[in-house]
Amino acid sequence: MTKQWVAPRPGASEVLESIDVDVRPPGPGEVTITVRAAGMNPADTKHTRAADSSAYPIAIGYEVAGVVSAMGPDTEIASGGGAVGDEVLAFRVSGGWTEELTVPAADVFAKPASLDFPQAANLLLAGTTAADVIRVTRASGRDTVLLHGASGAVGVSVLQQLRPLGVRVIGTASERGADTVRRYGGEWIAYGDGLEARVRDLAPDGIDVAIDCVGTDEAIDVSLALVADRSRIVTIAAQQRAAAEGVPMVGGAQPESKAFRDSVRQRLIDLAAAGQLEVPVARTFPLAQAREAAELLESGHPGGKLALVP
Template identity: 85%
Template sequence: MTKQWVAPSAGGSEVLTFVDVDVPEPRAGEVTIEVRAAGMNPADTKHTRAGDPSAYPMAIGYEVAGVLSALGPDTTIASGGGAVGDEVLAFRIAGGWTSSITVPAADVFAKPASLDDAQAANLLLAGTTAADVIRVTRASGRDTVLVHGASGAVGVSLLQQLRLLGTRVIGTASESGADTVRRYGGEWVAYGDGLEARVRDLAPHGVDVAVDCVGTDEAVDVSLALVADRGRIVTIAAQARATADGFAAVGGAQPESKAFRDSVRQRLIDLAAAGQLEVPVARTFPLAEARAAAELLESGHPGGKLALLP
């Protein structure tokens, strides 16, 4: 028996409930993880607001870091091997806001020693989303890329992954996020009135790719104005505008995106292990205070990644 956060009905942080759940013994192809940190992502409470009625109660949390406490018969983890006591991270799972969880071994990887638990628990959802955006837009070292919301979790991972390609990146953020954009290789520009003109001043020869990580009309309108090929504009937050204006929107539930994101997990872990992909964590909370942490997450200004510590 352990404690786990669930949404018993549709809603955000206000409906979250801490309940007792059984932790099943792992079967073949499964492992049990003693959770040391649970990652937090905007998708956590976004999905609890819009789930199918049959999905409730909905367990929350897509990624964790911890220690293997049990393995099913003849089972190895995705990165190979695995033994009780090994430090691991897991994504994509369901119900990670807990202190112990049994999950498919195919979603579990050895944790790099260079990452602490809170960082490891926040690496892959943002990281795989950023990698998927690069796939869809075909961004390369020859391009100038505009990233809206570059100081957020996906934006920070995207800045780093594009830097490895040698790509020039212009990143929008508030003034408080300017140092973050610059730290990870971007050229900062403030969002708000006059954004299009400010970007044109920085890139007089044009912008090849635009990535919307915020979902605002400003981000979409400026992207459409600056990028000639709508096949090289992508959003992770404005599905309705993408449909209406004929550009791409990506999400982890899309079959092609899901398959790709699963395929790049080990590569991103290897980059983090080599010090080439950082995960800035702003704050941690005890697991029992998940509702307060979720309220901060929903505010849109957490200042970096958040993690729950059982």
């Protein structure tokens, strides 16, 4: 038996419960992982608020890092090879807020030695989302990019993935996030009243691309005012505004986005291994305190990535 956090009914952090579950042995093409850290993402509790009661209980958590405890017959992990005792990370999985789980080997990769377990457990959901918005907007060398929410997990990954392209990035954040934006290569600008005018002053030659990682009306309104080509505006959070304004929105459940995100996992791991993609972790919590950690995550101001440590 192992401890696992689930949502037994629709709701946010307040409905989460820890239950005992059996861990099934791995079959062909599967791996069992003893979890050393479980990543935490806004999507974890966002997806537990659906009204369809038939989907519950829902096991929480899409990415983990840990140690291989068992492998199915004739099985190797996605990055090749694999053996009991290997340090690995896994994404996209289901039910990662747990002590141990069995997952498809195709979603398991060798963990870079440069990342500790909490960092590795938080690399790929934010990293693949960042890669996806860059793909959609076609951001490249001579572009000037306006990045809303640049100090958040996805924003920080966008900054790092754009840096080798030579793209100029103007990143919105609170004053508290200014140093983070600058650290990863962006030019900080405060969000709030007058944002459009401040951006125009900072980029008199115009903005080519806008990436929205926060989903506010301000982010969409300013993006529409500054970017002529709506196909080069993208949001990961403003679903209703995107539909109304004809602006692309990306999400991991979309077939094209899912296929792309799965295809870039190894590339992002290689960047992290080379020291070119960092994962700032603000805080870790014992697995038993998942509800408290989720409350901090839902506050919108965790100060960086969070991880659960069994």
